[in-house]
Amino acid sequence: MQVALVGLGVMGKNLALNLIEKGMTLVAYDKNPDAGAELLSCAQSLGVEERLHIVSDLGDMVRRLEPPRSVLLLVPAGELVDAVCNELIEAGVSKGDIIVDCGNSNYKDGIARKLKYQNKFEFATMGISGGAEGARHGPAMMASGSEGGWERLVPWFEKVAASYNSESCFARVGQSASGHFVKMVHNGIEYALMQLIAEVYHLLRIGTGRSPKEVAEIFESWSEGELNSYLLSISRHILSLEDSNQTPLVDLIDNKVGAKGTGLWTAQNALELGIAVPSLVAAVQARHLTNTISTLAAKEMTYQAKETQKIDIDLEELKSAFYFASLLCYRQGLALIKGASRSHQWKVDLAKTLQTWRAGCIIRADYLDDIAKGVDFIDTLENEAKALRSITGQAIQTGLAFPVLASTQTYIATLSTPSNGHLVQAQRDYFGEHGIKTHSGETSHLTDLVDLPEKVR
Structure with missing residues (x-):
């Protein structure tokens, strides 16, 4: 089996090594010749260079592949995807070939491209999660579409993807460009979970006066049980790090948080579809607020510093509240995927979607089994719901900001208590x-x- 890969940045290089190490013959191209040389050097160190062919242009790439061809794109989203597609057409790709956009493209662009190129080649989409480490050793892969070329690729993607209980974390989750929509929502959930963990840290650090190392110990104890997750694990590790002067690493880092757009797309699409995902939207806005001082509206949005209050927190109650809030962040994301699937007639399989998130990806967590049980299970968690209500109230009393915690409590309260919409x-x-x-x-x-x-x- 031969496949081509265009784009040898961090993700492309690591996925390429994963593919050839699993036995695939790869033809690789990047406009930067140094990227190709680096990949070849890595392949040589692994002793698999005979399965790698670096080419200097897309024409050579197409000529080396026997039709029907399979080409993976790992290039930045936007105009560059179309530019590569057009170059591939000029280079000779044909209708039986499949081109898979594996970047973080907007799903709307994927829908448009499927129509645009339908008489030229099969255009498919796949979201990949797990960062460089995941791409190298086993990512989560959320593919979509029913293109004829998939049967050539599926066995290989099942091999290179992460696995959980002997099941691959690769799946074709639905029709059209639903793979990129699912990956977008995955990132929206990721935003919410990261912010939620940061808020729990903030409450423990500022609200109760604990040190970063003490918070790390609490997170470590949580990770030993049902709350084990990738994001909680890396947060524990980060909070335990100190420089040579024993200054906590987090105290040396600026407060401004960047974003690449998928969180914003999640919020925008939720509003367009009329589906409430307040925790996910709050996480996006929380990042924006950290950058307020750099905006044109800084003078109108910068206020005097205020005193905050110390409180005592029951750690078991906090643990229950965090668990419940985490479940609700996932459930909001799944509701958005289900709503979009219904609106676009994608037939997204939520069970397959959750399977892709079991391992390899950023939002993997041991409690995904609980999320899969659905709303009926959520309704049985009465003590956890009370804990979220109590902790949210105590947290707000400190005077500190808890956008995701408060939004999550608002979400469940709005859907489970009398509304004021009348x-x-x-x-x-x-x-x-x-x-x-x-x-x-x-x-x-x-x-x-x-x-x-x-x-x-």
Whole structure:
């Protein structure tokens, strides 16, 4: 089996090594010749260089591959993907060939490209998670589409992907460009979980006065049980690190947080689809807030420093609240995937989606089995729900910021307690005559129900 790979950056290089180490013959190209030389050197050190062919241009790549060809793209999202596709067309790819975009492209671009190139070649999409380490030793791979070329690639991707209980973390999760949508939501969940962990650290560090090492010890004890996850594990390790002067590493790091766009796309698409994912949106906004001082609106958004309060926290209650909040972050993401699948008729398989997240990816966690049990299981966690309510209230009393913690509590409370939407409906109809729906399901107006005096202006 031969496959071509375009783009030998960090992810491309490591996935290439993974592929050839598993037995695939690879034709690789990058516009930077040094990238190809580095990959060849790595392959030589592993003794697998006979399965690697570095080419100097895409024309040579296409000529070396016997049709039907399989080409993987690991290039930056956006215009570069189209530029490579057009170069491949000029180089001679044909309708029986499959081109798989493995980058972090917007799923809408994937839908457009499938139509754009349908008479030229098969265009498919696949999200890959796990960073450089995952790409090298076993990532999570979220593919999509029913293109004819997949049957050539599936056996190899099942080999190079991570595995969990002897099951591969590669799957074709649904139709069209749903693989990139699933990867986008994966990243949105990742944003929320990272921020949630940071908020728990913040509460323990500032709210209770513990040191980073003491918080690391708490995270370590949690990781030994049902809360074990990749993100909690790396957070524990980070908090245990000190420089040569025994200064905690976290105290040397600037507070501004960057982002590459997938979190923002998650928030935007949730709003467009009308599906509430407040924890995921709050995590995106939390990153934006750390950069407020650098924005044009800095003067309007910078306030005087305020004193905060110390509190005592029950660590078992905090553990329960964190577990429950984590489950709800995942459930919001799955609800968004399900809603998008229904809207776009993608037929996304949520069980397959969760299987791809079991190992190799950034949001892998031992409690994914609990998430798979669904809303009925969530409803049985009464003590955990009470813990989230209690911890959120105590956290806010400190005066510190807890956007994801508070948004998650708001999410579950809105969906499980009486809502206040009836008054908002009435307000909208009062000033805009947008209509109201009564408990009987009928659409009406306030004036149909009561005789209103002259409206307040």
